[in-house]
Amino acid sequence: MVKAKTPLYREFTKGLWRENPILRMVLGTCPTLAVTTTAINGISMGLAVLFTLVMSSLIISLVRKQIPNEVRIATFIVIIATFVTVADRTIAAFWPAVSKSLGPFVPLIVVNCIVLARQEAFASKNPVGRSVLDALGMSVGFTLVLLILASIREIIGSGTWFGMQIMPPTYTSWMVMVLPPGAFLMLGMLIAFSNWLNAKLEK
Amino acid sequence: MSKSLRLIVVLTFTALFSGAVLSVLNIYTAPRIELNQNQTLSDAIGQVLPGEKACDVKVIDGVTFYIGRDEKNQPIGVAFLAEGDGFQSRLKILVGMDMALTRILKIKILQQAETPGLGTKIENDPTNKTDAAWFTNQFNDLPVAKAISYVKNQKPVAAESQIQAITGATISSKSVVEIINAAIAKNRELFLKKVK
Numbered sequence: 382m383v384k385a386k387t388p389l390y391r392e393f394t395k396g397l398w399r400e401n402p403i404l405r406m407v408l409g410t411c412p413t414l415a416v417t418t419t420a421i422n423g424i425s426m427g428l429a430v431l432f433t434l435v436m437s438s439l440i441i442s443l444v445r446k447q448i449p450n451e452v453r454i455a456t457f458i459v460i461i462a463t464f465v466t467v468a469d470r471t472i473a474a475f476w477p478a479v480s481k482s483l484g485p486f487v488p489l490i491v492v493n494c495i496v497l498a499r500q501e502a503f504a505s506k507n508p509v510g511r512s513v514l515d516a517l518g519m520s521v522g523f524t525l526v527l528l529i530l531a532s533i534r535e536i537i538g539s540g541t542w543f544g545m546q547i548m549p550p551t552y553t554s555w556m557v558m559v560l561p562p563g564a565f566l567m568l569g570m571l572i573a574f575s576n577w578l579n580a581k582l583e584k
Numbered sequence: 585m586s587k588s589l590r591l592i593v594v595l596t597f598t599a600l601f602s603g604a605v606l607s608v609l610n611i612y613t614a615p616r617i618e619l620n621q622n623q624t625l626s627d628a629i630g631q632v633l634p635g636e637k638a639c640d641v642k643v644i645d646g647v648t649f650y651i652g653r654d655e656k657n658q659p660i661g662v663a664f665l666a667e668g669d670g671f672q673s674r675l676k677i678l679v680g681m682d683m684a685l686t687r688i689l690k691i692k693i694l695q696q697a698e699t700p701g702l703g704t705k706i707e708n709d710p711t712n713k714t715d716a717a718w719f720t721n722q723f724n725d726l727p728v729a730k731a732i733s734y735v736k737n738q739k740p741v742a743a744e745s746q747i748q749a750i751t752g753a754t755i756s757s758k759s760v761v762e763i764i765n766a767a768i769a770k771n772r773e774l775f776l777k778k779v780k
Contacts, residue, residue, distance in 0.1 A: 418700070447594060449591055449594060452591050452595055456594060456595065459595075459602050460598065460601075466606055466609070467606070467609050473613070473617050473620070474620070475616070539710075550713075556702075560700060560701070
């Protein structure tokens with residue numbers, strides 16, 4: 382297999398920039414737009430996806446040779462849904478405040494295309510070690526972008542960061558930043574910026 | 585093994601695995617989740633019935649009443665859930681009242697997802713530096729012998745059961761008032777008829 386020749390660390394780092402799920406592949410934008418109103422929400426969502434993606438990739442990569450091609454999607458979804466439920470219930474049991482503010486977006490990780498895409502494109506074709514590294518890289522890349530987007534929106538939109546007041550008291554919050562249009566505006570600008578930076582780096 | 589048999593075996597094992605993981609998880613998390621929910625509710629009851637030390641639950645015709653008692657075991661008030669539609673979300677409000685249901689002691693918004701920065705002021709208004717909960721605090725000790733009404737651009741008269749609506753969130757303010765009025769009207773009759 383050609384893939385086996387890429388060095389192991391590249392499986393991890395590609396998710397951070399070159400194949401970043403949000404900035405370069407534009408996958409999973411629905412939770413990205415919806416939950417990034419505060420930094421704490423952004424990072425909680427990122428960590429929930431990290432857990433789901435790493436565990437699903439691990440299990441699916443382990444049993445990849447047993448799964449018949451005809452039912453692979455059904456099998457992936459059942460395994461993903463299991464870990465999403467584990468994450469959802471655990472958050473509800475130990476961090477009820479986070480669970481309340483993330484609302485239905487944790488259960489909706491089941492249909493997050495990043496998770497399914499990594500199973501279909503990577504974990505079902507590669508050995509366990511590489512699959513876990515790939516999952517880690519993708520979800521860390523996802524979490525970082527969520528954190529950046531959520532930080533910008535929280536600071537401009539509410540004048541706080543992780544709930545701490547950081548703008549001067551005279552600052553008037555830009556309400557639009559915590560509303561859906563602010564999410565679209567900021568995500569667009571982030572992608573534009575990353576494209577610009579990428580073009581510069583490749584030159 | 586034939587092809588179709590293999591499909592069945594793989595899917596069955598996947599489902600069994602999933603079921604096993606989730607049942608084990610449920611054993612550990614279900615009691616905690618229930619505890620969290622009860623904790624949230626009993627905290628809220630303590631807030632809307634100031635001085636509450638113990639609480640009886642009474643269900644009358646499907647409506648749950650929480651009767652709060654002070655340290656001398658005297659009933660100090662009754663709390664119930666009022667629910668209805670706001671501007672863009674479902675509102676759940678816990679209302680604490682005196683035993684005759686003629687006066688509101690305090691209310692608490694348990695659930696809302698109104699427009700951020702406008703409708704959310706019914707629960708928390710960060711632009712009001714002195715009192716972020718000024719909207720719900722208007723209901724403190726509000727007499728409700730007649731239905732609550734809201735006013736705009738003028739000072740509300742508490743003795744006339746008036747409260748001030750939020751600028752830019754009239755529908756959310758109006759919904760809170762209407763949900764509470766409807767719940768009081770319905771529950772007053774139920775409660776006074778069945779409890780002595």
